[in-house]
Each structure stands twice: as structure tokens, then as C-alpha cells.
Amino acid sequence: MSSQLEIQPRELKFVVELNKQSKCTIRLVNKTDQWLAFKVKTTSPKKYCVRPNVGVFQPKSVHEFVVIMQAIKTTPVDLTCKDKFLVQSTIVPEGTLEEHMTSEMFAKDGVKLVEDIKMRVSLVMAPSNFPEPTINEMLKQADAHIVSKIINNRDLNQVKDADVSPIQDVKAEPIKQVKFEPIKDVDLSMEKDVESELTKEQELVTRNNEESKVIDSKMSMSDEEQRLFLDVEEMKSKLHELESKLSKAEMTISNLTEDRWLIIQEREKLKQEMTFLKTRKVERRVQDGFPLLFVCMVALISLIAGYGFHP
Structure with a gap:
């Protein structure tokens, strides 16, 4: 359709x-x-x-x-x-x-x-709201900046060493020594400097991010939101108190219902005992009255027999 x-x-x-x-x-x-x-x-x-x-x-x-x-x-x-x-x-x-x-x-x-x-x-x-750079991007930028600084310093050291050495001593073999030996030292120092700088930059970035988060959370919460937050917390506490009171009331109700059942059972037992006692009394009365009636009947029969046999 x-x-x-x-x-x-x-x-x-x-x-x-x-x-x-x-x-x-x-x-x-x-x-x-x-x-x-x-x-x-x-x-x-x-x-x-x-x-x-x-x-x-x-x-x-x-x-x-x-x-x-x-x-x-x-x-x-x-x-x-x-x-x-x-x-x-x-x-x-x-x-x-x-x-x-x-x-x-x-x-x-x-x-x-x-x-x-x-x-x-x-x-x-929106085009104006570009996302902030992540921690990885900031670290990459910091690493590139540090490495570029170290490389520039290494080039400057090489230039200085070349300027200090005389031109006449520059031959095939000394050039190899001049080039390779300082580069190894510079590479080792470069690795140490990069590691130290990276650790420092990471610590700074983490601190800045934590501070920015705290500041953003404080700035985002206005006075009205804080009041609402406090009201919500008060309502939660009141609800918790009401729940505790309700649980206590339920416990008392359950105890009262148990007591009621016990009382009802006791009443039933008492009723049974009362009926049993009443039946016992009736039986006793019957047993107590039967010999007296028998005696009376025997007396009447004997009287009638006496009058009948009297001449």
C-alpha cells in the first residue's frame, strides 16, 4: 500500500x-x-x-x-x-x-x-567548532619540534668542528673520522634528550588536560545547575530515608501478621479445649446420675412388689 x-x-x-x-x-x-x-x-x-x-x-x-x-x-x-x-x-x-x-x-x-x-x-x-587536537597529535607535534631542535644543534656542532680544524688536514681518512665519530655521540645524546623531552611533554600534556577538564566542569556548571544538583541530592537523600522507613514498616507489618496468625491458632486451640471440657462435663454428669436413678427405680420396684405380696 x-x-x-x-x-x-x-x-x-x-x-x-x-x-x-x-x-x-x-x-x-x-x-x-x-x-x-x-x-x-x-x-x-x-x-x-x-x-x-x-x-x-x-x-x-x-x-x-x-x-x-x-x-x-x-x-x-x-x-x-x-x-x-x-x-x-x-x-x-x-x-x-x-x-x-x-x-x-x-x-x-x-x-x-x-x-x-x-x-x-x-x-x-559547525565549521567554527573544530575538534581539539588529541594527546597523540600533540605528542607527535612535540616530538617533531624536539627532533628538529636536536638536528639543528647537531648541524651547528658539525659546522663548528669543521671551522676549527685547518683546511690542510682535511683528507680522505680524517674526513671519515670527523664525520662518523661525532655523529655517534650526537645520536646517543639525541636519544636521551628525546626520551627526556617526551616524558616532560607527556607530563605537561596530562596536567594541562586534567586542569582543562576541571576548569570546563566548573565553568559548565552555572548557579542554576548547582542549585538543581543540590536539590536532586536532597531529593535522593529523602528518597533513601523514605525507603528505609518503608522497609521498617514492612518488617513491622510482617511481624504483626505473624503475631496475628499465632493468636488465631491459640484461639482455635482454646475453642477445641473448651468443647472437649464441655463434653467431659456432660459425660461425668451422665455417669454420676445413672446410679442414683437406678437406686430410685429399684426402690420403686421393691415398694410395688411389697404392696403386691402383702395379704
């Missing part, structure tokens, strides 16, 4: 520049012969502002909306962005206005067609 809505472009591109907002304009084309309503959603509503985020446009017409990305305070390390946008569209009756639009119009109930089109976000670094 062909799409009822065409989006140009299909990807949102924002130019990243410090302390500046970035805009991106999107065109919507209604390819149907009916009125369409659209709605724009995003996974990061606090980071973006969509104007307008809902609308209605006529058949075979074009509608535009602008997405504004909030200003960035720090330079991002990675330009990959996982934010996404969703553009929903559905057919509405002719003459529908934006005031008549509701969220139920875009609910998928199986009767009406609601089309979803997803859009990705890509970030582009």
Missing part, C-alpha cells in the same frame, strides 16, 4: 554550535484526494521544540513545520544521536480545523488508517 504522506527530507540534520539553537524545516506533501491531519512526536521532548506539532491540510497540498534543537553548552564527544521523531497522519472529514483535533483521532482502533513514519536525527559539527 502506497504512503498517503510524503516527507522531505526523511532525516533531521542539525548543525551543532555552542550556545546556539539549530533549526530544521520539514515539508509534508498530501498525496491523497482527502483531508489529512498530522501529529509530530519525539523521544526527547525537552530537547526539541516542534512548531506546529499538529495540523490539517487539504488534498494535494504542502505543509511545513520547524523543529528547533535547544542550545548545547558543551562540545559533544560523539556526534551520534539516538533521538527519533514520529509523524502520524490520518484521514479527517473535510473542513476539519486544528481546534477540532484530539488525541483519539490518532488512536489505532482497527477501523481508521493511521500511518506512522519514523525519522532519524543526525548532527553535523
Whole structure:
């Protein structure tokens, strides 16, 4: 099934520049012969502002909306962005206005067609915001500078030695000695100097990076952010206290429920004992009363027999 809505472009591109907002304009084309309503959603509503985020446009017409990305305070390390946008569209009756639009119009109930089109976000670094050189690049530059200095010093030493030696002594064999012997000494000293200078440069670079990170973190946190940070920490502490209180309350509730079950069991036992005692009393009464009744019956029989046999 062909799409009822065409989006140009299909990807949102924002130019990243410090302390500046970035805009991106999107065109919507209604390819149907009916009125369409659209709605724009995003996974990061606090980071973006969509104007307008809902609308209605006529058949075979074009509608535009602008997405504004909030200003960035720090330079991002990675330009990959996982934010996404969703553009929903559905057919509405002719003459529908934006005031008549509701969220139920875009609910998928199986009767009406609601089309979803997803859009990705890509970030582009502004030309003015060139990335800072890495530690490796700075070390390479420092190494090249140090090596060039050492080579220049070596050339100067060779020139001085050549100037001091007389011209008459310059022959084939002495030239070899003059060239090779000082070069070995210079190479050894050069390696030692390069190692020492590299270690010094590395220590300086690491210190500068640590100091810059600390300064950037202090500068990036304004007064409002510090207040927010303090408020968040207070809320975390309060939540922790509430969690501890809730855990204590749960323990007391569990103890009370156990006590209740024990009390119920004790009541049941007492009821059983009471019924048992009542039955024992009835049996005793029956046993105690039976001999007396027997005696009375025997006495009555004996009296009747006595009157009967009396002449």
C-alpha cells in the first residue's frame, strides 16, 4: 500500500554550535484526494521544540513545520544521536480545523488508517567548532619540534668542528673520522634528550588536560545547575530515608501478621479445649446420675412388689 504522506527530507540534520539553537524545516506533501491531519512526536521532548506539532491540510497540498534543537553548552564527544521523531497522519472529514483535533483521532482502533513514519536525527559539527587536537597529535607535534631542535644543534656542532680544524688536514681518512665519530655521540645524546623531552611533554600534556577538564566542569556548571544538583541530592537523600522507613514498616507489618496468625491458632486451640471440657462435663454428669436413678427405680420396684405380696 502506497504512503498517503510524503516527507522531505526523511532525516533531521542539525548543525551543532555552542550556545546556539539549530533549526530544521520539514515539508509534508498530501498525496491523497482527502483531508489529512498530522501529529509530530519525539523521544526527547525537552530537547526539541516542534512548531506546529499538529495540523490539517487539504488534498494535494504542502505543509511545513520547524523543529528547533535547544542550545548545547558543551562540545559533544560523539556526534551520534539516538533521538527519533514520529509523524502520524490520518484521514479527517473535510473542513476539519486544528481546534477540532484530539488525541483519539490518532488512536489505532482497527477501523481508521493511521500511518506512522519514523525519522532519524543526525548532527553535523559547525565549521567554527573544530575538534581539539588529541594527546597523540600533540605528542607527535612535540616530538617533531624536539627532533628538529636536536638536528639543528647537531648541524651547528658539525659546522663548528669543521671551522676549527685547518683546511690542510682535511683528507680522505680524517674526513671519515670527523664525520662518523661525532655523529655517534650526537645520536646517543639525541636519544636521551628525546626520551627526556617526551616524558616532560607527556607530563605537561596530562596536567594541562586534567586542569582543562576541571576548569570546563566548573565553568559548565552555572548557579542554576548547582542549585538543581543540590536539590536532586536532597531529593535522593529523602528518597533513601523514605525507603528505609518503608522497609521498617514492612518488617513491622510482617511481624504483626505473624503475631496475628499465632493468636488465631491459640484461639482455635482454646475453642477445641473448651468443647472437649464441655463434653467431659456432660459425660461425668451422665455417669454420676445413672446410679442414683437406678437406686430410685429399684426402690420403686421393691415398694410395688411389697404392696403386691402383702395379704
